[in-house]
Amino acid sequence: MDQQEANILTVEGLNVSYGNFQAVQNVSFSVRRGEIFGLLGPNGAGKTSTLSAVEGLLKPESGSINVDGYNAAEKPLYARASLGVQLQSTSFQPELFVIEVLQLYGGIYGLSLTKNDVLAILRDINLEDQAFKKFGQLSGGQQQRVSLVIATIHNPKLVLLDEPTTGLDPQSRRQLWERIEAIREKGHAVLLTTHSMEEAESVCDRIAIIDHGRVIAIDTPQAMIDKHREDKEVIAVSRRGKITLEDVFIALTGKAVRA
Amino acid sequence: METVIPKTSTVLAALLKADLTTQWRNRRAVILTLIVPVIILMSWKGLVAAAGGPFVLSNSITIGLIATGLMSYSNAIARDRDKGIFQRLRVAPVAPWTIILSRLIVQMMMILAITTLVFIVGNNYDKITLTPAGYAFSYLTAIIGGAVYLSLGQMIVGRITSPETVSSTTRLVYFVFIMVGMFGELNVLGKSVHDLEHWSPYGTVKTIVAVSMEPGKWNSDTSTSLLLTIGYALVFATLGIKWFKWNTK
Ligand SMILES: Nc1ncnc2c1ncn2[C@@H]1O[C@H](COP(=O)(O)OP(=O)(O)OP(=O)(O)O)[C@@H](O)[C@H]1O
Numbered sequence A: 001m002d003q004q005e006a007n008i009l010t011v012e013g014l015n016v017s018y019g020n021f022q023a024v025q026n027v028s029f030s031v032r033r034g035e036i037f038g039l040l041g042p043n044g045a046g047k048t049s050t051l052s053a054v055e056g057l058l059k060p061e062s063g064s065i066n067v068d069g070y071n072a073a074e075k076p077l078y079a080r081a082s083l084g085v086q087l088q089s090t091s092f093q094p095e096l097f098v099i100e101v102l103q104l105y106g107g108i109y110g111l112s113l114t115k116n117d118v119l120a121i122l123r124d125i126n127l128e129d130q131a132f133k134k135f136g137q138l139s140g141g142q143q144q145r146v147s148l149v150i151a152t153i154h155n156p157k158l159v160l161l162d163e164p165t166t167g168l169d170p171q172s173r174r175q176l177w178e179r180i181e182a183i184r185e186k187g188h189a190v191l192l193t194t195h196s197m198e199e200a201e202s203v204c205d206r207i208a209i210i211d212h213g214r215v216i217a218i219d220t221p222q223a224m225i226d227k228h229r230e231d232k233e234v235i236a237v238s239r240r241g242k243i244t245l246e247d248v249f250i251a252l253t254g255k256a257v258r259a
Numbered sequence B: 001m002e003t004v005i006p007k008t009s010t011v012l013a014a015l016l017k018a019d020l021t022t023q024w025r026n027r028r029a030v031i032l033t034l035i036v037p038v039i040i041l042m043s044w045k046g047l048v049a050a051a052g053g054p055f056v057l058s059n060s061i062t063i064g065l066i067a068t069g070l071m072s073y074s075n076a077i078a079r080d081r082d083k084g085i086f087q088r089l090r091v092a093p094v095a096p097w098t099i100i101l102s103r104l105i106v107q108m109m110m111i112l113a114i115t116t117l118v119f120i121v122g123n124n125y126d127k128i129t130l131t132p133a134g135y136a137f138s139y140l141t142a143i144i145g146g147a148v149y150l151s152l153g154q155m156i157v158g159r160i161t162s163p164e165t166v167s168s169t170t171r172l173v174y175f176v177f178i179m180v181g182m183f184g185e186l187n188v189l190g191k192s193v194h195d196l197e198h199w200s201p202y203g204t205v206k207t208i209v210a211v212s213m214e215p216g217k218w219n220s221d222t223s224t225s226l227l228l229t230i231g232y233a234l235v236f237a238t239l240g241i242k243w244f245k246w247n248t249k
């Protein structure tokens, strides 16, 4: 397999600006088929901006994005057809029932789902009895489950999840990890962002740390820990003598809280 | 594995079903939009004898078109954009224009509903009847006229991002239209105001709708009004599309 075939997503030299402010600077990384790739970085690092460029929500200043062999700038619909997306702040039409939202997105992805199909999908995530509620009436965790199921409704080759577990209780979080791993089992890839180092260590095959719009490290979580284990910045921030991914993350991105 | 893009017709059908459901769930607001032209129609009953049925019908329809195009359409777009609903739709393999097209189809249905309602109430309450050609022709001009206010609504959501400001702006413009329309039509403020009104986006629409009810009365003034109406729609739509942004951030 050549590079092109091994990678479901390739981002090269990506630059994204908002007016004069450059939020993403020369970012390059690739996500392999069948891998869970984590994008880590402090608030405002440029994670959502990077994903937005991949999703086609914003036009990058420069750089190239390739999804499953399709250049996202030249063939946006083909690139997007292979993507399943959960945005950081998801909103669906507040007038629609959950079941109708699922039918809408099924239709948008070219599936014709009967009412029973949709109920089966909801049963699978334990939300069958919420089918006739409005999305806004669900709890935060239930909303997350619905938007994840919508992101994967068309069995996409690459699923983009922007902070999928923020606000979830430990049970739901574990369950979501299992669902994310199930996506990988099917041979599909996941690109997610998270602020949880525990999550990155537990589910991600590889991670990229991004800060001030730049990628500062890409590796497996374990290799990243091993590589920086002896750094004095890492040892300085470590607690109780055990070096964690969080220590490495803080050492690499600095202690300051972001604006 | 071959990548397949969903058919436009499938996508549009899904969007339309959702948009019609939304419209149905908002039926109270829809009814209010429908009621304004009916109130005007009923309260102007006394004018039917003096000014004629088409005069009263066309003013009612025009007010209804303004309410739906300028107010309902633009406020719904502003709200959904602000909530990020369009962003979520746009990450799907959907050509962006289908999202708007679906909204416009719903509005077109509203235009037909308003026109039909005005005809029914006009017939039952004010005893106004038109020839079959008159009815058919006025549906056509109502749609052309409706396009002016829809594109004006598009222009407003193109320029203004905050839903609150869109709401107050459209209400203001609606109010101005009603004032200009009423005073201009009733000719109480003199000739210059009357002329201004006649060639305004209110007057040209009202003229083409009114004359199409009696197609035999079509003259050069009506043709000029039709051209101006189309011109207004084109200018507003061009600017509205050019300025439009899908997100408010
Ligand atoms: N629409 C916008 N206009 C101007 N600046 C923006 C816009 N969106 C994001 N930014 C800025 O770009 C930078 C990167 O934002 P982004 O949302 O990509 O960060 P993030 O890594 O996703 O952060 P978080 O972890 O808080 O979600 C931030 O400094 C942010 O203020």
Ligand SMILES: [Mg+2]
Binding pocket: A047, A048, A049, A088, A162
């Ligand atoms: Mg973010």
